[in-house]
Ligand SMILES: [Fe+2]
């Protein structure tokens with residue numbers, strides 16, 4: 329039997345999820361601005377890309393609150409004050425937050441929703457948790473590269489690097505300090521497979 333939505337814990341969890349996603353979106357947007365100020369454009373784009381996904385998660389949860397429209401929903405929740413200018417700290421904090429969402433928060437919200445008979449809402453929590461796991465791995469990937477000072481260095485002398493500004497591909501163990509085509513700084517370069525849409529090259533038309 330389904331619990332009355334307005335008396336459910338799921339209603340509160342949806343509002344917590346909406347608040348959490350809205351804040352992740354804003355934290356990543358601000359991290360992107362910080363990265364941009366440091367000319368770390370690959371990291372900036374990655375934060376922006378992820379911020380946009382969080383925005384859409386927020387929208388999904390917000391729309392699921394339509395039956396409570398007009399109400400004020402009081403919630404108690406913990407949110408991280410990840411105020412850093414250091415990109416390593418920002419990446420580590422983001423990975424940690426995503427892990428908490430994936431492994432603790434959303435599984436619990438999904439369990440409660442299922443228990444209260446909100447199967448579809450439970451499924452949304454479960455599916456969004458899976459996305460947060462992808463986010464965690466994305467942040468960890470860049471956090472690890474940065475920690476090892478490998479963001480712009482590879483053991484492979486045939487590594488392909490793409491300039492995110494003009495699309496120039498450079499082959500070598502490091503991308504150029506300055507792009508030979510459009511003159512932007514090294515921070516615009518990412519490994520080619522990390523650049524959006526590049527795997528189209530290997531897909532059949
Ligand atoms: Fe999210």
Ligand SMILES: [Fe+2]
Nearest residue numbers: 382426460463
């Ligand atoms: Fe996320």
